[in-house]
Amino acid sequence: MIDFEFHQANDLDHAFALLADYGDDARLMSGGTALVLQMKQRFSQPGHVIGLRRIAGLGSIEETSEGSVRIGALCTQRQVENHPLVSERIPLVAGAYRHVATPRIRNMATVGGGLAHGDPNQDPPPSLIALGASVVLSSASGGERVVPAEELFVDYFETDVRPGEIVTGLVVPPAPDGAGTAYLKFLPRTADDYATVSVAAVVTPDEAGNCGDIRVVLGSVGLTPIRATAAEDSLRGQPLTDETIGAAAAMVQDAVDPLEDHRGSTEYKREMAEVFTRRAVRQAMTNAGMM
Amino acid sequence: MPQLMNLKVNGEDREVEAPARRLLVDLLRYDLGLTGTKEGCSVGVCGACTVLVDGEMVASCITLAAAVEGSEITTIEGLAQDGRLHPVQQAFIDYGGFQCGICTPGQVMAAKALLDDYAQPTEEEIRDWMMGNLCRCTGYYKILESVVAAMSPAASQEGGQAR
Amino acid sequence: MVPADRNTAWNLVMDLPRVAPCVPGLSTLEADGEDGYKGTLQAQAGPMRVNLAGSVRITAQDAEKGEAHFLLEAADRRIGGSVKTTMTLQLSPTADGQTELTIATDTAFMGALGTLGQPIIRRKAAATVEEFAKNLAGMVGDTG
Numbered sequence: 032m033i034d035f036e037f038h039q040a041n042d043l044d045h046a047f048a049l050l051a052d053y054g055d056d057a058r059l060m061s062g063g064t065a066l067v068l069q070m071k072q073r074f075s076q077p078g079h080v081i082g083l084r085r086i087a088g089l090g091s092i093e094e095t096s097e098g099s100v101r102i103g104a105l106c107t108q109r110q111v112e113n114h115p116l117v118s119e120r121i122p123l124v125a126g127a128y129r130h131v132a133t134p135r136i137r138n139m140a141t142v143g144g145g146l147a148h149g150d151p152n153q154d155p156p157p158s159l160i161a162l163g164a165s166v167v168l169s170s171a172s173g174g175e176r177v178v179p180a181e182e183l184f185v186d187y188f189e190t191d192v193r194p195g196e197i198v199t200g201l202v203v204p205p206a207p208d209g210a211g212t213a214y215l216k217f218l219p220r221t222a223d224d225y226a227t228v229s230v231a232a233v234v235t236p237d238e239a240g241n242c243g244d245i246r247v248v249l250g251s252v253g254l255t256p257i258r259a260t261a262a263e264d265s266l267r268g269q270p271l272t273d274e275t276i277g278a279a280a281a282m283v284q285d286a287v288d289p290l291e292d293h294r295g296s297t298e299y300k301r302e303m304a305e306v307f308t309r310r311a312v313r314q315a316m317t318n319a320g321m322m
Numbered sequence: 323m324p325q326l327m328n329l330k331v332n333g334e335d336r337e338v339e340a341p342a343r344r345l346l347v348d349l350l351r352y353d354l355g356l357t358g359t360k361e362g363c364s365v366g367v368c369g370a371c372t373v374l375v376d377g378e379m380v381a382s383c384i385t386l387a388a389a390v391e392g393s394e395i396t397t398i399e400g401l402a403q404d405g406r407l408h409p410v411q412q413a414f415i416d417y418g419g420f421q422c423g424i425c426t427p428g429q430v431m432a433a434k435a436l437l438d439d440y441a442q443p444t445e446e447e448i449r450d451w452m453m454g455n456l457c458r459c460t461g462y463y464k465i466l467e468s469v470v471a472a473m474s475p476a477a478s479q480e481g482g483q484a485r
Numbered sequence: 486m487v488p489a490d491r492n493t494a495w496n497l498v499m500d501l502p503r504v505a506p507c508v509p510g511l512s513t514l515e516a517d518g519e520d521g522y523k524g525t526l527q528a529q530a531g532p533m534r535v536n537l538a539g540s541v542r543i544t545a546q547d548a549e550k551g552e553a554h555f556l557l558e559a560a561d562r563r564i565g566g567s568v569k570t571t572m573t574l575q576l577s578p579t580a581d582g583q584t585e586l587t588i589a590t591d592t593a594f595m596g597a598l599g600t601l602g603q604p605i606i607r608r609k610a611a612a613t614v615e616e617f618a619k620n621l622a623g624m625v626g627d628t629g
Contacts, residue, residue, distance in 0.1 A: 033563070036323045037342035037388040060389065067384040068365060070343075073564050073597060074533045080342070082389050133454025135432070136366060138378045139385070187605055188531035222453055223367065254605075290604040 032070045039082040043089075043197065046081055047171035050195055053079040059197060061105055061144040064136055089143070089199055092116055099204040100124075104143025104167075104197075108155075109134060111142060120205045123212040123231065127158040130216050133223045143198035146183060149190040149255075156180065156256040157231035157248040158214050159203060167200035168192055177202075184255035207244065210235040211319025215311045217303055220294065226251040227294040228303040230311035234271070236321050242266045247279075247312065251294075252287035252304050259283045259308065271316060280309040327391045331356070332400030338387070346382035346390060347371045350397055358398035358427050362456070369455030372428040372435075373397050379435035398427035401434065410434045410472040419468030421459035429455050433469045442473060487584040487625040491551055491576050494584040494625050498574060499546065499553065507620035509613050526559065530609045535561050535598070537568065544571075551576035551584075566598030584625075588618055 040046035050057060058077040060066045061084060069075035083089075089105040092114045100120050102111060111117055112128040131137050131145075131154045145153055146166055159180040166183050168176045176196065183190050192198060206212050212233045216226045229250040237243030245266050247259040262279040269275050289300035316322050327338050331354060338344075338353045350356045350373070359382060362370030366381040373382045374396040401408035410433045413419065420426040429452070436443060436451045443451065448469050457465060487494050498504055501522055505514040514524040520543040528535045539559025546553040553574045560567035575587040593599070594606055 032343045034323060034341050034343045037325070037386065039388070039391065060386075063386060063389055064366060064381075064384055067345075067386060069532050071364070071384075074531075076534075076563055080386070082386075084389060133367075133369070134451050135369060135372060135379050135381050135454045139380050189529075290608070292604060 032067075033073065033076045035070075035077055036079050037082060038079060039085055042086055043169065043199070044171070046083060046086065046197060047195065049079070049081045050197070051171065053081075054194065057081055059083055059144075059147070061141040062107065062139040063144075064140045065144065065148045065150070083143075083197070094120070095202065097204070099202050102142050102201045102203065104141060104146075104199045104201065106142050107138055108140045108142060108145065109137040112137065121162065121203050123158045123162065123206065123214055123233070124155065124164075124203055127155045127214050127231065130154040130214070130226075130229075136223075142201055146180075146201065147190060147192050147198045149184055149186075149188045151184065151187065151253060151255050152225040152251045154214075154216060154226065154229060154250065156184065157229055157250040158212075159201070160248045160256055160258060161212070161231040161233045161246040162203055162206060163246075164201060164203040166198060167202065168196040169199040170196045175199075181258060187254040206233050207235045209319060210244075211315040211317065211321065213311045213314035213318060215307050215314065217307050225294070228252055228289075228300055228307050230304070230307045232308075232311040232315040234312060234315040234319055234321070236319055237268075240321065241268060241270045243268075245312070247283070247308055249283065249287060249304055249308070252289040252300050254288065254290075257287055259286045261286060262308065266312075271312070271321065276309055276312050280305045280312070283308045325388065327387055329387070329391060330394045332395070332397060340387060342386070342388045344387045346373065346375075346380075346385040346387045346395070349387040350382065350395070356397050356399050360424055360427055362424065362428075367454070367456070368425070368428075369432060370425050370428040372431040372455065374431060374435055377435075377438065379432055396431075398431060401430070408434065410437065410469070413472035414465075414468045417464055417468040417471050419461070419465045421457075421461045425455060425457045429457070429465055433472060436469070437472060445470065486579070487576075487586050487622045489584055489625045490582055491578045491584045494576050494586070495548055495551055497625055498576070498586075498621065499543075501541065504621060504624065507617050507624055509616045509620075528609060528613065530606050533564065535564065537561055539568075551578075560596075561598065564597045566594065566596035568598060569593045569595070586618060586622060588614055590614055 038049050056078040059081050089103040091103050093101050095101050100116055108128045108131050112125050117125045164180040165177050166180055178191055185191050210233055214231045216229045218224055219227055231248045233246040235244040245263050247262055249257045262282045265279045283304050284301050287304045289297050291297045324339050324341050329336050347361050350359050359373055360370040361383050362368035364383050366384040371381055371383040372379050375390050375393050410430050432455045505511055510527045512525050514522050517523040523540050526537045537559035541555055541557045544554045544556050555572040557570040570590050570592040573589045577585045579585055
């Protein structure tokens with residue numbers, strides 16, 4: 032690891048001031064699980080590291096007046112998976128965070144850090160995007176920008192977090208009434224690995240029992256999480272049968288763009304994306320009581 | 323950049339001058355001579371370097387010491403009190419929860435963190451929690467038995483004597 | 486496709502300092518002996534910011550055939566990795582008086598760049614070459 036200067040931010044204003052001072056040469060750190068590894072591998076070589084852990088007021092989980100769940104950016108991922116409000120209102124999200132690595136990593140890694148990291152292999156983003164969550168980005172002098180999770184991830188490890196901004200919160204609405212949700216993570220290697228393919232699905236039946244609305248979002252199969260819009264469009268308003276689901280899942284092969292790695296070739300991941308989309312939609316239907 | 327770091331390690335206030343890049347595992351082992359904590363994979367996967375920071379288990383090989391300045395650190399050396407082993411340590415001895423021993427400090431610290439959080443975890447909860455502590459001797463059944471035994475220290479003592 | 490005849494296109498692309506602005510991320514380029522140049526290039530691949538310092542050398546050229554071969558070698562000392570690329574540039578006249586530009590590259594990544602993140606670096610490298618070709622076609626178009 033190349034040496035650097037470490038600055039512990041006392042509060043958000045202090046963090047913004049440090050960011051302004053060191054700009055491009057600074058990296059923010061909360062849990063540090065991602066950044067320390069990047070620095071060890073020399074992928075990231077900041078001259079200054081700004082610690083966020085001591086900032087008060089970003090570690091709570093609350094219900095908003097609209098019935099959404101607001102999660103402070105410095106909540107650890109374990110806090111999220113264990114919080115009764117999360118389990119009750121957005122069980123899909125509790126389950127997605129529970130799939131991250133090991134309890135020890137979840138004890139350290141934070142919600143905000145994970146979002147800013149922008150790694151397309153992470154577990155939570157597909158579920159957050161499927162539920163229509165938004166990310167709160169704060170900047171100096173009280174500036175605030177709210178970005179849909181779907182638009183946060185712009186490229187491989189690149190997010191829409193702009194210079195001078197800090198992720199301060201995550202707002203997740205519950206799934207629509209009557210909807211079923213599912214998150215499937217394909218793990219052919221070890222239980223604590225990143226997914227080979229992951230799929231989050233939210234299925235909302237209409238009054239006739241057909242597909243009223245559907246969201247399907249995939250992780251680990253592209254430079255960002257990928258929403259399978261063509262597959263969703265083909266199912267909206269349709270009866271959900273083996274045929275319609277199978278045809279929609281097949282479309283996912285064209286939507287994904289997997290990088291080859293030790294978890295599988297591009298072709299293999301493409302095929303698994305189809306298989307796991309099919310299974311995730313079925314699981315969500317089961318959870319909605321549709322089958 | 324060398325800086326002064328103040329930490330409370332196993333109940334004692336310690337002041338260390340170290341560069342900002344100093345990892346917690348290295349600070350414990352090299353600056354403080356607490357070599358009970360082991361380093362295995364160096365990437366936060368194997369669990370050998372597990373210590374508690376303010377009661378929460380962390381991987382000290384991917385934790386910057388500077389980032390946890392002011393925190394209370396508990397290492398394997400801090401578990402025994404007044405010459406008596408901690409119930410988890412005793413259970414690992416009684417039930418043969420180790421073979422070569424390199425992963426043991428991490429296993430014991432993880433098990434202690436588990437039992438601090440949950441008084442009576444189920445076997446499935448134990449397995450899930452200990453998932454991130456790898457044993458290269460693959461002595462997982464004995465480790466599981468040790469953790470189960472540590473839930474009730476009295477039973478552990480009896481079990482130990484019975485063997 | 487370049488909107489210029491082959492000679493015009495050839496004279497431009499073989500004038501490396503002139504085409505240098507077409508290379509995304511290239512910050513310096515200076516002559517280094519005959520047929521050679523030294524330069525630095527910045528690129529971002531995911532979490533990695535790569536600063537490559539190295540050289541480009543014209544290893545063979547044939548104006549008649551409109552074909553040139555280049556050898557690019559560069560290293561990032563901080564990350565500890567290097568790249569070696571052989572590039573073949575082919576200009577072929579088309580029936581309507583324009584020129585078709587084909588760039589073929591064969592790249593080897595060594596050290597940290599090689600062991601970590603190969604697929605993503607390859608993808609970024611391919612995107613860089615594509616952008617270069619597009620910029621080049623644009624520049625020839627403006628000139629011609």
